[in-house]
Amino acid sequence: MKALLAEVEERVRAKFSNQEGSHDWFHIDRVRRTALYLQSQEGGDAALIELAALLHDYSDHKYNGGDFEAGAKEVQHLLLSLGAASHLALQVAQIVQIVSYKGAKVADQNTSLEGQIVRDADRLDAIGAIGIARAFSYGGSRDRALYDPSISPTLHDSKEAYAQDKGHTINHFYEKLLLLKDRMETPTAQRLAAQRHAVMEQFIAQFKQEWNPGNQDIL
Ligand code: ADP
Numbered sequence: 001m002k003a004l005l006a007e008v009e010e011r012v013r014a015k016f017s018n019q020e021g022s023h024d025w026f027h028i029d030r031v032r033r034t035a036l037y038l039q040s041q042e043g044g045d046a047a048l049i050e051l052a053a054l055l056h057d058y059s060d061h062k063y064n065g066g067d068f069e070a071g072a073k074e075v076q077h078l079l080l081s082l083g084a085a086s087h088l089a090l091q092v093a094q095i096v097q098i099v100s101y102k103g104a105k106v107a108d109q110n111t112s113l114e115g116q117i118v119r120d121a122d123r124l125d126a127i128g129a130i131g132i133a134r135a136f137s138y139g140g141s142r143d144r145a146l147y148d149p150s151i152s153p154t155l156h157d158s159k160e161a162y163a164q165d166k167g168h169t170i171n172h173f174y175e176k177l178l179l180l181k182d183r184m185e186t187p188t189a190q191r192l193a194a195q196r197h198a199v200m201e202q203f204i205a206q207f208k209q210e211w212n213p214g215n216q217d218i219l
């Protein structure tokens with residue numbers, strides 16, 4: 001198992017080394033470390049959690065031309081090619097398949113404790129101070145405006161509509177980031193999310209106040 005983990009880490013590190021700051025190797029490594037911390041509090045199979053965390057964005061639809069299924073399949077093939085047992089490769093692929101957020105009105109799929117932990121860890125990295133930094137890094141990489149008060153947020157009801165949206169980055173807070181607190185499944189992640197959520201609320205209030213100096217009503 002140690003050899004497999006080391007091999008996977010090397011592949012992921014190489015693949016993500018040139019990615020923009022919202023989805024670089026440091027994001028993967030933070031999710032891995034957060035997931036292992038959640039495991040220490042909540043239980044679950046640590047090896048499965050670590051592999052799934054390392055591979056959770058391996059072929060993300062945002063970076064592969066929009067294919068929602070490719071990531072899980074690629075991960076399964078990679079693990080099999082590295083000699084992983086077939087049931088382990090399948091378990092990791094099943095987690096990779098359910099991690100991604102698919103819209104405000106799209107329910108999360110049920111998953112194992114290990115899946116809940118990896119999904120919670122990925123979502124914790126999307127909120128708080130790091131979440132704010134990542135959102136603007138991603139928005140910048142796609143030439144999105146910081147904010148445009150004339151374009152309101154959309155609560156998407158399909159993964160396709162969510163993926164196609166090209167709105168400004170402040171909308172992303174209302175369409176995803178501020179909703180994540182209530183989607184955390186493990187008690188430890190719920191506790192961590194509450195504090196990170198408060199940081200984002202304060203940031204948004206300050207941002208809008210600076211946008212409209214002197215006009216407190218617009219908040
Ligand atoms: P998921 O698979 O749930 O989308 P990821 O680990 O791939 O999770 O990362 C999603 C992160 O990418 C968001 O939390 C945010 O930082 C950034 N991101 C994605 N879409 C947008 C967007 N439309 N505007 C700004 N940031 C975005």
Ligand code: NI
Binds near residue numbers: 056122
């Ligand atoms: Ni991620």
